[in-house]
Amino acid sequence: MLAPEIEISICLIPLKNCRTDISQALPGRVNGALCVRQGLRRRRWPGCTRQGIPSGFHRPLRSLYSAAMRHLTGYMIRAAAGPTAFVTMVLTGIIWILQALRFVDEIINYDMSMGAFFYISFLLLPQLLPVTLPIGLFCGMLYAYWRMSSDSELVVMRAAGLSRMALAGPGLLLAGFCAVFVASMTFYFMPMANSTMRDTRFAWKYIYSTVVLREGAFTPLKTRLTVYVAERRSGGELHGLLIHDEREPGKSVTMMAEQGTLIRAEEGPKILLLNGNRQEKDHESGNINVLYFDRYNVEIDLVGSNAPVRVAKIEERTIEDLFLIDPGDFDRATYHRIQAEGHKRVALPLLTIAFALMAIATVLYGEFDRRGVGARIWVGCLSAGLLQAAVLGLTQAAATEPFFNTLVYVLLLAAIAGSLFLMRAGAGMPTPGPAPMAA
Known part of the structure; x- marks a missing residue:
């Protein structure tokens, strides 16, 4: 197994016209380099004569040279991609943890589930990556090229005839890929994630949370419901409930229960009432029907009448919504x-x-x-x-x-x-x- 420096030199030497004691200057940089490589592999100089390389050797030698350059480009990209990914993940992880700690209060105050917490925290990544990836790319590129310089790999490549721009080519390819990734994040995915995160936080704060139901007060909701809670305890337990429902025309329903709890279902939030009664009054006949129950579910929209209207922020706009607007x-x-x-x-x-x-x-x-x-x-x-x-x-x-x-x-x-x-x-x-x- 050859050392990396020797393997690189065999792939590339020389990119200038080469002379041997059995041939004149070989025509072309590609033919010269590939004649040397082919000769080293076969321990002789096939096709090298005083008249140059036969035309039948041109295409396979060029293919061999292209394969060698692709191998070198892939090697340099891998050398830079690893440190770039490592630094980016470390920076993103640190900032992500610090940002996610802001949502701990919402878990406590708004009864947010751990699944919702991790979902909201995950939506932070499209906002962090456009900031951390350029820094990670700088550190990864700097480390990769410094290591190749310290290991004399860049010296061998320069001695083989590669220019500085040729050495920078693999790094530019990786930078172009990262730039496209950052553009996709900032143009579309970041505003989408920002909007989804704010929608989720708003829902837990004003729709799914029992904090909307103020203790010791009648809370009017937007769906013609009025809820009274005598006491709220830890874990979302509600005690001393009274619910007045006027959603159905011509009827009014009043429900009272000793205790209850909030249930988050797919069709919407519900309140599970325990040990209570349901009184329904028909406005036309004036009759009142009373039902006693041990358990009773009430579909309820916890958006209070005093809940704010969520307004989209600038960060939630896509790139088109930022530039294609009317100043008026x-x-x-x-x-x-x-x-x-x-x-x-x-x-x-x-x-x-x-x-x-x-x-x-x-x-x-x-x-x-x-x-x-x-x-x-x-x-x-x-x-x-x-x-x-x-x-x-x-x-x-x-x-x-x-x-x-x-x-x-x-x-x-x-x-x-x-x-x-x-x-x-x-x-x-x-x-x-x-x-x-x-x-």
């Missing part, structure tokens, strides 16, 4: 906030690409010298932190002044262009001194 439908401040939210979502995929290029440029810039890479890594991390802070500050300021939306794009494009400039051929390399004069 909103006041000036609200319109600016909506536009700032839309530009913020467009900026996050660009930030993902900028972070990846900054990490790659940090390692590829200059000479492959282990002694100087540490300082470059610190500079790269500081630059990424400043870029993140600047983008965050500008997007916040754009909510009041739309001009800052333009500055966000200028800053991100400048970071991308600057990283590409640092990866150009010869960037950071020492200038050769004058040739020594002949004696």
Whole structure:
């Protein structure tokens, strides 16, 4: 089994025209590299003559070279994808736990079930991933390229003739995939998850929760029901209930029970009454029918008449709802906030690409010298932190002044262009001194 450096060199050497003692310069970079590889595999130089490679060898050799490049690209993508996924999961997990702790009070105060708690907590992920994935990608790229540089793998690839842009290609492919993922999250999945989460929390607070039934007071509900609860105890137990029902025209029903509890069914919430009676009055005849029961279910809508109407927030809008709007439908401040939210979502995929290029440029810039890479890594991390802070500050300021939306794009494009400039051929390399004069 060959070492990784030797295997890479065999796949690539040389991308320049090669000469052997039995042949002239082989035509073409691809043919030259593949003739060497084929010769190493067969321990001889098949097809290498003074006239070059026969035409019958061109297609299989090109296929072999393409396979070698695909193998190298996959190797570099896997080297960066692993650390990226690890850092992203760690950051997302930490923030997810801190955010989920906010819902503990709702479990206690609104009798929220654990299933609903985990469901709401899961809906936080589409909001967190667009923030943590760019940071995880930067750390993963920086670590992967630094490790390949420390293991001399990048040196071997450069010696084989690969340019800096060719070395950055696999990282750009991974960055493009992450940018598309972030765009899908911010454009559609994040607003959908945000809307679903707020709907669920509203339902538990004003529909499924017994907190709506105030203790010692008559609570009118929107469905022509009035509920009185003498005492609420832990676990959702209700004591001393009186329910007056006028939902059916021409009849009024009054139910009294010693105790009861809330039941959450698929068709809607119900109150299970225990040890009580049901009195039904017919308004036409004036007759009253009394029914005594041990258990009785009452379908009930716990949305009180004083419950607020849930208004959708800006974060619940999709990308179309943020840009394809009529300014006349909103006041000036609200319109600016909506536009700032839309530009913020467009900026996050660009930030993902900028972070990846900054990490790659940090390692590829200059000479492959282990002694100087540490300082470059610190500079790269500081630059990424400043870029993140600047983008965050500008997007916040754009909510009041739309001009800052333009500055966000200028800053991100400048970071991308600057990283590409640092990866150009010869960037950071020492200038050769004058040739020594002949004696």
